[in-house]
Amino acid sequence: MGTAVIIGAGEGLSASLARKLHSRGHTLILAARNVEKLSPLQKETNATIIACDAANEKDMEQVFLEADKLGDPLDIAIYNPSARVRGPITELDPEAVKSAVLTTSYGAFLMAQQAAKRMIPAANGSILFTGASAGVKGFSNSSTFAMGKFALRGLAQSLARELHPQGVHIGHFVIDGGIRSANRPEQTGSPDAMLDPDAIADSYLHFIDQPKSSWAWEIELRPWTEKF
Amino acid sequence: MGTAVIIGAGEGLSASLARKLHSRGHTLILAARNVEKLSPLQKETNATIIACDAANEKDMEQVFLEADKLGDPLDIAIYNPSARVRGPITELDPEAVKSAVLTTSYGAFLMAQQAAKRMIPAANGSILFTGASAGVKGFSNSSTFAMGKFALRGLAQSLARELHPQGVHIGHFVIDGGIRSANRPEQTGSPDAMLDPDAIADSYLHFIDQPKSSWAWEIELRPWTEKF
Amino acid sequence: MGTAVIIGAGEGLSASLARKLHSRGHTLILAARNVEKLSPLQKETNATIIACDAANEKDMEQVFLEADKLGDPLDIAIYNPSARVRGPITELDPEAVKSAVLTTSYGAFLMAQQAAKRMIPAANGSILFTGASAGVKGFSNSSTFAMGKFALRGLAQSLARELHPQGVHIGHFVIDGGIRSANRPEQTGSPDAMLDPDAIADSYLHFIDQPKSSWAWEIELRPWTEKF
Amino acid sequence: MGTAVIIGAGEGLSASLARKLHSRGHTLILAARNVEKLSPLQKETNATIIACDAANEKDMEQVFLEADKLGDPLDIAIYNPSARVRGPITELDPEAVKSAVLTTSYGAFLMAQQAAKRMIPAANGSILFTGASAGVKGFSNSSTFAMGKFALRGLAQSLARELHPQGVHIGHFVIDGGIRSANRPEQTGSPDAMLDPDAIADSYLHFIDQPKSSWAWEIELRPWTEKF
Numbered sequence: 049m050g051t052a053v054i055i056g057a058g059e060g061l062s063a064s065l066a067r068k069l070h071s072r073g074h075t076l077i078l079a080a081r082n083v084e085k086l087s088p089l090q091k092e093t094n095a096t097i098i099a100c101d102a103a104n105e106k107d108m109e110q111v112f113l114e115a116d117k118l119g120d121p122l123d124i125a126i127y128n129p130s131a132r133v134r135g136p137i138t139e140l141d142p143e144a145v146k147s148a149v150l151t152t153s154y155g156a157f158l159m160a161q162q163a164a165k166r167m168i169p170a171a172n173g174s175i176l177f178t179g180a181s182a183g184v185k186g187f188s189n190s191s192t193f194a195m196g197k198f199a200l201r202g203l204a205q206s207l208a209r210e211l212h213p214q215g216v217h218i219g220h221f222v223i224d225g226g227i228r229s230a231n232r233p234e235q236t237g238s239p240d241a242m243l244d245p246d247a248i249a250d251s252y253l254h255f256i257d258q259p260k261s262s263w264a265w266e267i268e269l270r271p272w273t274e275k276f
Numbered sequence: 277m278g279t280a281v282i283i284g285a286g287e288g289l290s291a292s293l294a295r296k297l298h299s300r301g302h303t304l305i306l307a308a309r310n311v312e313k314l315s316p317l318q319k320e321t322n323a324t325i326i327a328c329d330a331a332n333e334k335d336m337e338q339v340f341l342e343a344d345k346l347g348d349p350l351d352i353a354i355y356n357p358s359a360r361v362r363g364p365i366t367e368l369d370p371e372a373v374k375s376a377v378l379t380t381s382y383g384a385f386l387m388a389q390q391a392a393k394r395m396i397p398a399a400n401g402s403i404l405f406t407g408a409s410a411g412v413k414g415f416s417n418s419s420t421f422a423m424g425k426f427a428l429r430g431l432a433q434s435l436a437r438e439l440h441p442q443g444v445h446i447g448h449f450v451i452d453g454g455i456r457s458a459n460r461p462e463q464t465g466s467p468d469a470m471l472d473p474d475a476i477a478d479s480y481l482h483f484i485d486q487p488k489s490s491w492a493w494e495i496e497l498r499p500w501t502e503k504f
Numbered sequence: 505m506g507t508a509v510i511i512g513a514g515e516g517l518s519a520s521l522a523r524k525l526h527s528r529g530h531t532l533i534l535a536a537r538n539v540e541k542l543s544p545l546q547k548e549t550n551a552t553i554i555a556c557d558a559a560n561e562k563d564m565e566q567v568f569l570e571a572d573k574l575g576d577p578l579d580i581a582i583y584n585p586s587a588r589v590r591g592p593i594t595e596l597d598p599e600a601v602k603s604a605v606l607t608t609s610y611g612a613f614l615m616a617q618q619a620a621k622r623m624i625p626a627a628n629g630s631i632l633f634t635g636a637s638a639g640v641k642g643f644s645n646s647s648t649f650a651m652g653k654f655a656l657r658g659l660a661q662s663l664a665r666e667l668h669p670q671g672v673h674i675g676h677f678v679i680d681g682g683i684r685s686a687n688r689p690e691q692t693g694s695p696d697a698m699l700d701p702d703a704i705a706d707s708y709l710h711f712i713d714q715p716k717s718s719w720a721w722e723i724e725l726r727p728w729t730e731k732f
Numbered sequence: 733m734g735t736a737v738i739i740g741a742g743e744g745l746s747a748s749l750a751r752k753l754h755s756r757g758h759t760l761i762l763a764a765r766n767v768e769k770l771s772p773l774q775k776e777t778n779a780t781i782i783a784c785d786a787a788n789e790k791d792m793e794q795v796f797l798e799a800d801k802l803g804d805p806l807d808i809a810i811y812n813p814s815a816r817v818r819g820p821i822t823e824l825d826p827e828a829v830k831s832a833v834l835t836t837s838y839g840a841f842l843m844a845q846q847a848a849k850r851m852i853p854a855a856n857g858s859i860l861f862t863g864a865s866a867g868v869k870g871f872s873n874s875s876t877f878a879m880g881k882f883a884l885r886g887l888a889q890s891l892a893r894e895l896h897p898q899g900v901h902i903g904h905f906v907i908d909g910g911i912r913s914a915n916r917p918e919q920t921g922s923p924d925a926m927l928d929p930d931a932i933a934d935s936y937l938h939f940i941d942q943p944k945s946s947w948a949w950e951i952e953l954r955p956w957t958e959k960f
Contacts, residue, residue: 105826137841137891138849142789146838153879154830157821160875165822186890191844194886195837202882206870207821212500228489240489247490254482260500261456261468262475267495272440272488333598365613365663366621370561374610381651382602385593388647393594414662419616422658423609430654434642435593668956684945696945703946710938716956717912717924718931723951728896728944 049073050173051120053111055102055159056128057086060229061178064249065126066093075120079111081129102129102155103147112162123173124256125163127156130180130200133192145192152196157203164211171215174256177204181224181268181276201266208265217263219255223248224270241273277301278401279348281339283330283387284356285314288457289406292477293354294321303348307339309357330357330383331375340390351401352484353391355384358408358428361420373420380424385431392439399443402484405432409452409496409504429494436493445491447483451476452498469501505529506629507576509567511558511615512584513542516685517634520705521582522549531576535567537585558585558611559603568618579629580712581619583612586636586656589648601648608652613659620667627671630712633660637680637724637732657722664721673719675711679704680726697729733757734857735804737795739786739843740812742769744913745862748933749810750777759804763795765813786813786839787831796846807857808940809847811840814864814884817876829876836880841887848895855899858940861888865908865952865960885950892949901947903939907932908954925957 052069054062057078066076066089076095078086083099090097098114100107115122131148133140160175167173182190183197204220211218226242228234234242248269255264270276280297282290285306294304294317304323306314311327318325326342328335343350359376361368388403395401410418411425432448439446454470456462462470476497483492498504508525510518513534522532522545532551534542539555546553554570556563571578587604589596616631623629638646639653660676667674682698684690690698704725711720726732736753738746741762750760750773760779762770767783774781782798784791799806815832817824844859851857866874867881888904895902910926912918918926932953939948954960 137845137894138852140845142842142845145841146834149833149838149883150830153883154833157829157875157879158826161821161824161826168822183886186886186888186893188890188894191841191887191890191894194890195841195883196886198886199833199837199879199883202867202870202878202880203875204870206872206875206878209504209870210821210872210875215500217500240487242489244487244489247487251482251486251490251492254479258479258497259468259472259475261470261472262479262497263500264479264495264497267492269486269490269492272443272445272491276437365617365666366624368617370614370617373613374606377605377610377655378602381655382605385601385647385651386598389593389596389598396594411658414658414660414665416662416666419613419659419662419666422662423613423655424658426658427605427609427651427655430639430642430650430652431647432642434644434647434650437642438593438644438647665960671956673956696943698945700943700945703943707938707942707946707948710935714935714953715924715928715931717926717928718935718953719956720935720951720953723948725942725946725948728899728901728947732893 049075049120050123051075051077051115051118052124052126053077053079053115053122054126054128055079055100055111055155058082059128060227061245061248062128063089064245065252066095068249068253069124070094074124075118077111077115102158103150105158108155108158108162112166121170122163122166125159126176126252127159128178129155130196134189136189137191140192148192149196149199153199153203156200160203160207164216167216168214174217174219175207176219176221176252176255179220179222181222184222204265212263217255217258218265219252220266221248221251222266222268224268224276225274238273241271243269243271277303277348278351279303279305279343279346280352280354281305281307281343281350281391282354282356283307283328283339283383286310287356288455289473289476290356291317292473293480294323296477296481297352298322302352303346305339305343330386331378333386336383336386336390340394349398350391350394353387354404354480355387356406357383358424362417364417365419368420376420377424377427381427381431384428388431388435392444395444396439396442402445402447403435404447404449404480404483407448407450409450412450432493440491445483445486446493447480448494449476449479450494450496452496452504453502466501469499471497471499505531505576506579507531507533507571507574508580508582509533509535509571509578510582510584511535511556511567511611514538515584516683517701517704518584519545520701521708522551524705524709525580526550530580531574533567533571558614559606561614564611564614564618568622577626578619578622581615582632582708583615584634585611586652590645592645593647596648604648605652605655609655609659612656616659616663620672623672624667624670630673630675631663632675632677632708632711635676635678637678640678660721668719673711673714674721675708676722677704677707678722678724680724680732681730694729697727699725699727733759733804734807735759735761735799735802736808736810737761737763737799737806738810738812739763739784739795739839742766743812744911744929745932746812747773748929749936750779752933752937753808754778758808759802761795761799786842787834789842792839792842792846796850805854806847806850809843810860810936811843812862813839814880818873820873821875824876832876833880833883837883837887840884844887844891848900851900852895852898858901858903859891860903860905860936860939863904863906865906868906888949896947901939901942902949903936904950905932905935906950906952908952908960909958922957925955927953927955
């Protein structure tokens with residue numbers, strides 16, 4: 049089997065992805081800014097855990113150098129991190145805006161570059177990006193998140209055109225709605241009003257499993273009751 | 277299990293869908309303008325075959341009245357028909373344009389109306405539309421197909437907003453590229469340069485299987501080498 | 505100067521367009537289903553008035569045969585008609601849906617075909633379509649309008665690709681919001697919450713005036729306070 | 733009259749804008765990384781010239797502090813800078829990518845923040861961004877430019893939703909094609925195959941002149957012969 053790298057592994061979606069990939073036999077690298085909370089998942093999936101600032105070039109390179117040591121060829125790389133700075137444009141701190149945009153989009157570029165270097169020679173692999181509805185619609189008081197998630201989508205679309213003909217599959221997932229977690233459980237009385245991370249993960253796996261003759265590059269996922 | 281209606285069942289994609297749904301235990305109704313060529317598929321899938329002009333209100337109603345007789349509740353309806361009239365706008369025959377637009381889009385409305393009447397009370401079911409890249413990009417010398425496929429996409433998007441909160445799932449599939457068939461086999465030297473109908477059908481099944489908390493309404497599918 | 509044909513001339517927007525084009529020296533043809541109410545505008549702009557069912561091929565041809573008699577070459581054609589059938593898909597009358605879709609989109613095709621035949625030989629002219637936000641977003645309980653206005657947008661985009669290189673300019677105007685009229689006056693307390701038809705008309709004229717080196721094919725117009 | 737700030741004033745488009753705004757009576761501030769080449773334009777338009785790294789917070793603030801000294805209220809701010817790093821993703825220098833993305837998008841945020849602080853209290857003014865087709869379509873070997881221009885478009889769309897209801901008008905111009913200049917003159921034999929900067933500037937002025945009841949936030953401009 050292959051090796052899968054998940055950047056931003058502290059999210060609930062990442063735990064679902066890690067479990068499903070582990071059960072398929074993948075070797076896992078989980079990278080996150082804070083790795084303390086990852087130890088239960090590490091035990092469950094036998095993953096290698098690495099601390100990583102996703103927007104830091106050296107940190108990202110280090111993650112993939114670790115992946116190289118694991119033996120199985122890298123065939124999956126998933127990018128989850130994002131940062132939001134909310135508020136009227138006049139009240140935003142420029143340094144915080146810059147940092148948030150870089151985390152949401154530039155880190156994804158850094159991951160994609162490392163992954164592409166390894167996947168192109170094999171003409172095999174999937175590079176997947178976790179986007180948001182903010183990447184297709186710029187909301188009021190959310191200019192920072194709009195910049196980051198639009199940039200992420202532009203990166204993904206550009207790479208789909210560039211890398212699909214080289215055998216590397218790109219996926220951009222527009223997640224529209226809250227994701228269930230221990231901190232954000234399902235509300236009584238409104239079943240399925242929040243996204244189940246296992247259900248999202250199944251769409252990531254569907255992309256990974258698509259034969260070359262029928263590749264998607266993007267899908268929007270939202271609860272059945274979510275307005276859009 | 278449930279009943280699945282496929283309109284425009286003469287396409288290669290429909291044969292893949294019919295086989296996969298049959299193997300899952302679905303009861304099938306296959307409707308097409310010309311039903312002669314459907315008899316091998318009928319034998320293989322034990323489907324009920326009905327002749328139907330998709331843009332004819334009475335024909336469409338008849339298809340669903342037949343479905344009602346089969347016992348299993350209707351939970352899948354798939355619309356494939358489309359008609360193209362190519363050429364410079366100045367050279368097109370207005371009657372042919374009207375007929376093509378109605379086949380590509382109005383027939384889909386007729387099917388969706390019949391399906392919605394049956395699925396909404398059960399808060400269950402999937403209504404799926406086979407679109408084309410012409411539904412998201414209007415090409416030169418293709419004004420008729422652009423009208424029909426844009427209209428189909430507008431219908432699907434409107435119904436996603438209307439029916440998702442009622443428990444009925446909408447899917448719009450933007451097929452971009454040629455589909456392999458006996459008449460259009462894979463070219464030597466360019467593997468996977470045409471869409472495999474079985475691969476497309478797997479994406480239809482992925483939509484059908486998505487839990488309510490994580491529904492997509494659209495996906496674009498194209499061969500890895502297709503320019504877009 | 506040239507001749508301008510306006511289809512669907514009973515709208516307030518059309519009166520603004522007619523006055524502005526008349527004051528620039530254009531000869532006008534105003535076509536509408538009901539022409540009785542057009543006589544004040546006819547007197548003001550010295551227009552030729554023709555009764556026309558926009559989705560009827562012969563009626564549309566007749567409008568342009570009248571235009572041919574006026575001497576000045578046709579260089580502007582504007583399509584306004586649309587028809588709405590609102591409600592849940594299960595309650596819509598299929599015949600009314602068909603008629604509405606044809607009025608909103610097929611009539612535009614008929615006009616564009618007549619106009620293109622006259623403009624392409626001169627490599628000159630503007631064909632403009634009045635769209636709606638329903639053409640870029642399919643709303644709930646509005647499947648019919650979504651089909652018609654998406655189809656209109658697909659037609660416009662296809663023709664922009666086809667006719668721009670032949671010197672004929674296409675414009676698609678996404679009008680998002682209510683248009684002021686004698687029947688729908690500006691509300692006290694919310695200035696400019698409805699579109700002023702003179703302001704919209706100025707954007708149509710801007711398209712008409714764009715030099716060939718810098719052509720747009722689409723613009724969205726909405727009041728400053730309109731949510732989108 | 734008012735004061736207009738143009739960031740990235742070394743472009744040919746900026747010279748057209750500066751001349752047109754000067755002739756309307758606007759007081760001008762022209763900011764660019766290299767200001768030497770601006771002196772002819774400075775003399776012609778009586779502009780104040782400031783050296784500015786657009787992605788530097790302090791530099792941007794300084795530009796607007798200069799504008800405050802000029803007496804006329806700021807009512808126009810235009811952002812032109814962009815930076816491209818072309819090539820396969822595997823060959824790009826991460827530091828160059830980061831710098832290019834920040835110049836193309838983060839600098840626009842910095843300008844918009846300064847402008848919004850001054851325009852919101854007056855409920856008046858236009859903030860205009862020069863985009864590119866790379867902002868709506870991510871091209872192969874152009875991931876960096878896609879990130880920057882998508883982010884710029886996300887910023888503009890978010891600000892349209894946020895600032896239009898506060899009386900500040902946003903414009904995003906999707907320039908698709910080469911712009912004529914002394915260095916890139918019109919080719920013999922293909923008239924109007926490159927955008928005339930004066931024609932583009934007229935569309936900027938059209939946005940500035942739109943009444944509040946009929947505001948656009950985006951327009952695509954391309955030569956009549958440009959493929960899209």
